[in-house]
Amino acid sequence: MTPVLEVKNLSTHFMTRRGILKAVDDVSFTVGQREIVGLVGESGSGKSITGFSILGLVDPPGRVVSGQILFNGEDLLTKSPTAMRAIRGKRIAMIFQDPMMTLNPVLSVATQMIETVQAHDRVSRAEARARSRDALGLVGIPSPEERLDSYPHQFSGGMRQRVAIAIALLHRPDLIIADEPTTALDVTIQSQILFEIKRLAGEFGMALIWISHDLGVVAALADRIMVMYAGRIVEAGQVDGVLTTPVHPYTSGLLSAVPAAVPRGEPLRPIPGFAPSPLSRPSGCAFRDRCARATDICATEPMLEIAADREFRCFHPHLWSAA
Amino acid sequence: MTVRALFAEDMLLGRLFTGIGRSPKAVVAAIVCIILLFAAVIGPYLTPQNPFDLAVLDILDSKLPPGSQSMDGMNYWLGTDGQGRDMFSAMIYGLRTSLGVGVFSGLVALIVGTVLGLIAAYFGGRIDTLIMRVVDLMLGFPTILVALMLLALLGQGLWKVIFALILVQWATFARAVRSAALVEKNKDYVEAAVTLGIGTPRILIGHILPNCLPPLIVIGMLQVANAISAEATLSFLGIGLPITEPSLGLLIANGYQLLMSGEYWISVYPGVLLLVLVFSINIVGDRLREVLNPRLGER
Amino acid sequence: ANLILGSGTEPSAIDPQFSRTGNNQNIAMQVFDRLVQTDPAINVEPALAVSWTNTDPLTWQIKLRDGVKFHDGNPLTSEDVIFSLTRAKDIPNSPAPFSGNVGAIESMKAIDKLTVEFKTKKPTPDFIEQVGFVYIVEKKVAEGASIEDFNSGKAAIGTGAYKFKSWTPGDNLQLTRNDAFWGKKQDFDNVTIKFISNDASRVAALRSGAVDLIDAVPPGDVKTLQGISGLKVFSIASARMIYLALDSARDKSPFITDKEGKPLDKNPLKDAKVRQALSELVNRQLIIDRILDGSAEAAGQLVPNGVAGNDPSITVPAMNVENAKKLLADAGYKDGFGITIHTSNDRFPGDSEVAQALGQMFARGGLKVNGVVAQPYNVYTKGAGAGEFSAFIFSLGNSTPTSATGLRNLLMTVNKDAGTGSFNRTKYSNPAFDDAMRAATAEFDVKKRVELLQKATKMVFADVPVIPLYWQKVHWAGKANLSYVANMTEDTSATLAGIAK
Amino acid sequence: MTVFVIRRFLQSIAVLIVTAVIVFIGIYAIGDPAEMLIAPDASPAERAQVVASLGLDKPLWEQFFTFAWNALHGDLGRSFVFNRPSISLIFERLPATLELTLTGLVFALLLGIPLGLLSGLKPNSATDEVIMTGSIFGFSLPSFWQGMMLIMIFSVWLGWLPSTGRGQMGEFLGLHSSLFTLDGLTHLILPAINLSLFKLSLVIRLTRTGVRETMPLDFVKFARAKGISERRIVFVHVFKNILIPLITVIGLELGSMLAFAVVTETIFAWPGIGKLLIDSIMRLDRPVVVAYLLVIVSLFIFINFVVDVLYSLVDPRVRLGGAQ
Amino acid sequence: MTNPRVETVPLIEAVDVSRRFSRKLDYAEKIANLFGAGLEEKTVHAVDEVNLAVYPGEVVGLVGESGCGKSTLGRVMAGIMPASGGEVRWKGRPLTSLHGEDKRAMRLSAQMIFQDPMSTLNPRKRVIDLIGEAPKVHGIVKGREMRDYVAALAERVGLDPSYLDRFPHQFSGGQRQRIGIARALAVKPKLLVCDESVAALDVSIQAQILNLFMDLKREFGLTYLFISHDLGVVKHICDRVVVMYLGRVVESATPDELFDNPKHPYTQALIRELPSVTDRRRVFTPIKGEIPSPLHPPPGCHFHPRCPMAFDRCRVERPVLKETAAGHVSACHLNDLATHQATHATAEPVI
Ligand SMILES: Nc1ncnc2c1ncn2[C@@H]1O[C@H](COP(=O)(O)OP(=O)(O)OP(=O)(O)O)[C@@H](O)[C@H]1O
Ligand SMILES: Nc1ncnc2c1ncn2[C@@H]1O[C@H](COP(=O)(O)OP(=O)(O)OP(=O)(O)O)[C@@H](O)[C@H]1O
Ligand SMILES: [Mg+2]
């Protein structure tokens, strides 16, 4: 089975006044059909830009400077703007982080959904409307027909995010990129959305890239997990494996920093130090300043190592008995 | 606070300077502004004649074209006006007046408007309603009517024109400050300051006001330009400054009649100077608008 | 042919009796007629009245022109005249009624269809000059007509050379020729009068061809317009005298200071020598040449040569700084004093410039000019009337055949009941002059009357009650194929225009 | 909606009363209408008669209350100068001013929005620089100077366009306007340009700022992610958002254009209310000034009302009736 | 862990505290009502008769959904916002009875630390002024000593004192939060109300800040009201957890007790849906329905429309807080049913 998406050596840089900002730096991964991939990492590590790069939506002064993005075997980076537009929303859809901001406040939900249908399929308004209504029903919005004519502000945050999901589902795309879609929401609403997404992805056979910095959420949802740090994927593998036997010191640092990792009342175990400024990342392993295991060799670029169930970039990986 | 720190790139002043510095157009405009300001300040030392002193004028020299010589051998490089004023001197003095009127009225209006706007925003309720209704009323009244009434009440003169312009302008500032302050007021840092037991005046002036400054600087800049234009228009309508001490606007208005009879210099030169002045102020103000708007400023 | 006339002023109403201000009369004189009218030099000539005689000092008989028809075809009768002269007194809310013109009438009687007999309250030598200038309306139409009826044209029925067609306030007024007019046949079929108050715009309109003829050409533009082929300028020195009024009656004057700018206890202007000195400091011709581009004639008295009452023996005071300084020294002001000159800035061409020039000249004569203050007329006139100024510029237009009215209004002692001194804003009072004027106005013999007026004029101007500066020249400009009768009364009317022969 | 109307209505009345009071005091301060009006050589009896018939002999407060009482009955008084109901004087001239301002506004919008979009979509490009620098001219030149230059260039030198007055009127659908004849249109062009240059700059700027502020917003990116065409994004998504500030400002500016057409009307001899106002102020024709301001203020209020309604149509988040 | 409750006087106590936000009808709306428009005043019961005592040295966690009134309660208890019903007592004395110096002392003793560190720091002030302004204004330090004082504080919260002349935007999120904490500490508070203070931070930085809080508590004996919607965090550092739903307290217990034995269906759902790395559940059984609007809260038990176990009584009668175990109170009508039934309440709800 060919993977839905194959990203090879993707680099996306921002040419800012203060220098080149390597938001995504030599990132490679694949997403298989019907696979749910979690992309985690701390704020600013390049998760969103990875997603936007795939869709060709990196804003200036950012630019994909190298790499390949193969979607069903075709390289998206060589496509014309028109061809890209035909793919966006139709075959790759995206859901954004902030449900309050993703919908145009002055257009009705119906307008925003119908235009999406009609942007890709030559159908009548009535039919587009019917499809929109069905999509709203799918994501669990009660009485979709009436709600269609509402405006975004008349929905709560959770419902807006569901509308965004419904829009993403309109064309049953092959791949959905969800960029932290539940971060702004409550625990109870978050779990409703997770539930809905998971059901629908299964039902329609879609692949899903789920971007988040909440390890718990990804753990609950994804098949595979990729951990980003400073523009690079530092570790990737099956969820169970990565979360139980993290290989990269950053992954393990993250896992031990969560409150649940220590007994109640005990001091937590944060990763010491701060992430380097994206403008002045040290060469070599970007994590080495914060890493207890770092040695001189870490000043050189770690290669992507591929073990049985794991890919990682580290000279001093944790070696678990199981691995 | 060291001077260097003041100009640090993150500070307001620093942002102003680096912001302007990055646009060649704005640099030129800023330099022009500074030159004109300088010329206005040292005006009396620059000019061969005091055009405000009737005793040195001679209508025998009136309406001489540029380059003519006076009876006593002085050269009128830009010609003379209907009263025999040396146009160059008159323009420098007029610039002084115009700039003075613009800057001063802008400044006072800024202060008055800011205080009232802050009060309206912070206290809300009746005070807010009252102030804002007055603002609406002020913005609705034609400038000329206000000026004319004041003129009648107070008599004619520089200060009265300035007063009229202040009266017309403060409302703009009050409105701008209020809307900015309404946003700032609800930010958490204000609540934090309240929690820390910091008094209301201090919060208003020390905390909220500095954050409302960027739009104010921009509006202030543009208002100065506006005030200069407005004074010119008032002069054109015959309710401006004393005629013996003409501003640029009055010079233009005086020469306006003569424009078609070929004595173009009386109106055109001051007109060009006014244009250059207002234009460069606007360019600088415009640039500031770009720089100081965090959403539009360079990333 | 059609005529488009660009006018700087606009009527406030079409009712010819509503106001006797110039702007209203200009329109009225084209649609309506009076018993008599003036020629360009303000001489009376017959109009609707062909003759007027006084059978005794209190009785006048006026004979009307035969065959005159109103625009609606009805003939003019004595009834219309009696009605019009009665109506003139009680136009509601009229700001400048003709009531003064008919004030002398005791009673009126129609002798026949074309003769009216008047009884006056007291002997009135210039009776015809009073009632003669009231416009005659048609009784049938005007009786009970409102001001709106006139404005709309319903009641705007006169005997004039043109018929009223329409008025769009602020924009234009349209007339068509009255083919049944009793007088000279007009050259234009249709006349449009466009109201363009801004001077430069009006000139631009002529230059761009949008109008054929304009009035009130600013002096500065005269030379330019003359230089443009295809255009022609029509000029005349009017009977409008521009003068500097001096606060000569009071013991203290608000804007008189010492050289340091501190208020002065004494009022130097009370001294005729000082006034004389100020007059001699003024170089009238220089002002006329430099500020008014020659559009004026230097004045030393009220009315110019050609208007009855002018005394040719009064010379225009020449500039004589030496003598002026001597006069000042004689009066005890060797070092001069401080003075502020006030002026309007929108009343007549060059008003504020002239004031500044006066300031320059006074300054050169050793006075300290504390300022020249220009104000819009509405503000200015209030201050002038209230005696708030010390030296201020005004103008006085003379539209009557003799200087009597002007002298009475400007220089006679203020006496509201006698109707003298209405324009005497400085409260100047000269009993000898008052007596001389009273004698002159009571004189029935025209020649004698004029002589008496000249005597009074000479007497009063020797005292320098005001400083006469100049008589304004007025200009009209039009296409070269037009003719226009430039007139001293500053009237702008299609009846004065024609196609050049 | 009802609440909104009630609130507006009450506020309007308050504003109107204040306006009237200010004008009364203001005119009183400027000068004595009688002085301006009555021929100076009028006899005391005549003077007294006119003063009495105009009601100027009564104390100011009494004059005010007489006025207010009559105003309540729909009578705003008669002009001192024209002796006609001041309201009819104003309504007679209002169409000319409306015609001028609306044409100016349409001109500003038709030209300003595309230019603003152009420069907003390509910020910092050469086009943007040219448009923005050019638009500063609109702010920098005093209006009277602009007007003079327009006349000099287009009527005197080039002789292309008439410079004064309103042209021929045409009739269309029962409306009389100079918009319907060629002559009328040619007369309208210069004053309309003069009046609209400032607004044009404003519209350009507002549009540009709007575009620049809206383009980076998430929903634009989301629309792109949906595969919507760039055209639709600009003209539907972005444009509708820009419209909101635009409507507000246009509302305000239409009002101020109406009120401040004075200069343009003076220069171009346009028979509108601006010129009537300045003349009336100069002549201290108080009933006209009061009526003018009341009409203008009412118009302001009405325009604001329309703006608010439009606003709520464009922006579904805005609900009429909520307190400010 | 010691039981702080042996001390009898709470440091701060809310007694039947309510906080309503209402918008009064203005004149226009009143007039409209005369014509029968039927407009009502809109009142949000952000906090509805809440009782909560915090004892010295205690860390009390306050959890609940967005908009349930946590922040409002925090503000009322910190004395920033007056209560509209009931009273808040500081060391046993009602806040309304405090005046002058006492009032100021109380105000300074209760400090708040907010969620978004950036927005609580005035972007135009330097760190030194941000931290030092209040102690200077209140005369805690003299002008000259300020820098040392601030430097010491900065060091204490783990900030490099050499950064004192920088502006907030030059710091990372975690550092900014430290600035906020140092600023609060600068006026020597007794009580810190932490309103979602770690929600915006990355896991690792969150851990750093939580450690700091625990250190400070140990060192200065600070008392905390810790507001969060993250049960995991609350569980870790609190001595007692209070659960709110739509303005009311629905349950309160020690963390262990609460997590082991939640009584209220809402608490149960919260605990169940808490995503966790260690305890990976791949089945989601969310609470159905949206959070109801606080403008029109449902009658009876606010939670009943979403409650899988709701019965008739829940729809009409407001449940009161009852103690079910030592120090464990909850407000649910299920408590009144037979105990064996209640244990069943954890059964999977249907969606
Ligand atoms: N328009 C831009 N201009 C300059 N730099 C940018 C821009 N957008 C993103 N970046 C930089 O790119 C880097 C990666 O950003 P990205 O948004 O992908 O982070 P992220 O992992 O999604 O973080 P978060 O969890 O906060 O969303 C960051 O350092 C950010 O500062
Ligand atoms: N100043 C206010 N005016 C009107 N309503 C308010 C105000 N402050 C809060 N509310 C309302 O009171 C309710 C409780 O708000 P509060 O901020 O206390 O909730 P919260 O639990 O802190 O929510 P979050 O987790 O989102 O911070 C909300 O419905 C809110 O809309
Ligand atoms: Mg992101």
Ligand SMILES: [Mg+2]
């Ligand atoms: Mg909160």
